[in-house]
Amino acid sequence: MDRNVELFEQAVAAFRVRLTAALAQMREARDAAAFCEAERQVRTLAIKLSAAMAQSVLQELSDDKERVRAAIERVCARGVTRGITVRSVGRRKTLVRTVGGEEVEVVTPYAVGQPRGSGKKRQKRGSQGTGVYPVLDQLGISGRSTPALRLLVSRAMCEANSVASARELLAAGGVEIDHKRALRLTYMVTDDALRARAQAMVSLEQGEDGGPFAGRRVVVTVDGGRLQTRRRVAGRPKKGGRKRFVTEWREPKVLTLYVLGEDGRRDRAIPSVIDGTLGNADAVYKLLLYHLRRMGAHQATEVMLVADGAKWIWKRGDELRQALGLAPEQFQEIVDYFHAVERLGDFSKTQDWKEEYRIGWLALQKRRLKAGKIEEIEAVFRQISKRDPEGIATQLPYWERNRERLRYASYRERRMAIGSGAVESAVRRVINLRLKGASIFWTEEHAEGILHLRAHAKSGRWNELEASVLRITGWRPTSRLRRADQEAA
Numbered sequence: 001m002d003r004n005v006e007l008f009e010q011a012v013a014a015f016r017v018r019l020t021a022a023l024a025q026m027r028e029a030r031d032a033a034a035f036c037e038a039e040r041q042v043r044t045l046a047i048k049l050s051a052a053m054a055q056s057v058l059q060e061l062s063d064d065k066e067r068v069r070a071a072i073e074r075v076c077a078r079g080v081t082r083g084i085t086v087r088s089v090g091r092r093k094t095l096v097r098t099v100g101g102e103e104v105e106v107v108t109p110y111a112v113g114q115p116r117g118s119g120k121k122r123q124k125r126g127s128q129g130t131g132v133y134p135v136l137d138q139l140g141i142s143g144r145s146t147p148a149l150r151l152l153v154s155r156a157m158c159e160a161n162s163v164a165s166a167r168e169l170l171a172a173g174g175v176e177i178d179h180k181r182a183l184r185l186t187y188m189v190t191d192d193a194l195r196a197r198a199q200a201m202v203s204l205e206q207g208e209d210g211g212p213f214a215g216r217r218v219v220v221t222v223d224g225g226r227l228q229t230r231r232r233v234a235g236r237p238k239k240g241g242r243k244r245f246v247t248e249w250r251e252p253k254v255l256t257l258y259v260l261g262e263d264g265r266r267d268r269a270i271p272s273v274i275d276g277t278l279g280n281a282d283a284v285y286k287l288l289l290y291h292l293r294r295m296g297a298h299q300a301t302e303v304m305l306v307a308d309g310a311k312w313i314w315k316r317g318d319e320l321r322q323a324l325g326l327a328p329e330q331f332q333e334i335v336d337y338f339h340a341v342e343r344l345g346d347f348s349k350t351q352d353w354k355e356e357y358r359i360g361w362l363a364l365q366k367r368r369l370k371a372g373k374i375e376e377i378e379a380v381f382r383q384i385s386k387r388d389p390e391g392i393a394t395q396l397p398y399w400e401r402n403r404e405r406l407r408y409a410s411y412r413e414r415r416m417a418i419g420s421g422a423v424e425s426a427v428r429r430v431i432n433l434r435l436k437g438a439s440i441f442w443t444e445e446h447a448e449g450i451l452h453l454r455a456h457a458k459s460g461r462w463n464e465l466e467a468s469v470l471r472i473t474g475w476r477p478t479s480r481l482r483r484a485d486q487e488a489a
Helices: 003-028 032-063 065-080 134-138 147-159 163-172 179-203 281-294 311-315 317-324 337-350 355-370 374-387 395-401 408-413 421-432 444-458 462-472 483-488
Strands: 084-097 103-115 217-224 227-232 245-250 253-260 273-277 302-307 331-335
Touching (some): 003 032, 032 103, 032 134, 147 179, 163 179, 179 281, 179 444, 217 421, 273 281, 302 311, 311 317, 337 355, 444 462
Parallel strands (some): 217 302, 302 331
Antiparallel strands (some): 084 103, 227 245, 253 273
């Protein structure tokens, strides 16, 4: 008999009686409540059956001498890069939680790492320790959980608006998990995801030819959100054992890239790219360039950078164009139309004008703005500045500085994007509905990780994130040598 068939038959045999009874109950149901309960019992048994099958396969692989040898060689090679010698210390029992939330026991080889050479002074033990189960590590099993479970939990944690909601959502699907484990598994995924992104950004020096943005009209939008971070400070813990920390508001930057059709509307056949960072302006620029390159925007027919009037964005506009290798006529900087209108409205409210005059004045400036007659708006502010030079000190420079980014008549004629609603929507969905709220404080690393995961989920690109995480998942031996010893090794 084929070994796969044999394993299947053995697993099913243990559940045959219970499955038969559950199916009989489903068949005898005469109302919605009875059928619902019977169907849930079948699902629960199916989860237990899948866990039993996983346990059988994991144990068989752990008993396969050839598989064990290859797995140990793999972790040994990884240890060498960190100045660590890995040696096998026999077999140990360990628990593994599967994608259905069930825990199974496996007896599998275990190995430990120690600094190479003798007489070396050790540093503090790393976050991942020095031990590893080679066979399980080869399959991406770490933190006593399968990769499928970690990805399932992390998606629920970034999609739901709280840990409690995520746990309820998982429990409805048959996966019971406690609060601390849900956080730990999620942060394992965010750590891998951010590490994979950082490595990809370093390795991608040129654009991906033939990407989904090649030969298309691409819109790039950038905007900021708000969330609170916390940072621990020195000092004795407060009463109750709570550690001291300080909080501060941060402005994470969110970017959205999408393709524009010839009709001037978003082409929804190509999912948008959404991502973000808590880094500075340079970090945002690097992230933006990375996504544009990997999507093939260096071969786009036209790229439109749409944003508000922030100087840090426009300072890097031409640098971005040159990095993509686009001609000046292929790259257009556009100030968000609604931001410009809002600026006019806010200014009109600061003036001691009658409401009827203010509304008429604003309507006239909006007509000029739509027509791209920015010089006429500048003339208005020059006239006002004669009687109130200090009150409008920032107004005239704004319109002069962004004059060529405000030619909306020309943009509409060419069916170009003039608004940044896409990124404002992304800020709301990615940040405001999950990361921002009363009494919600994040460490900077965790905030960036959840932002990264949620951006992929909300843009319909979760599969891309899973692929990047699974490629990088594995034991990362933390060097326990001093820096000088690492260099010598």
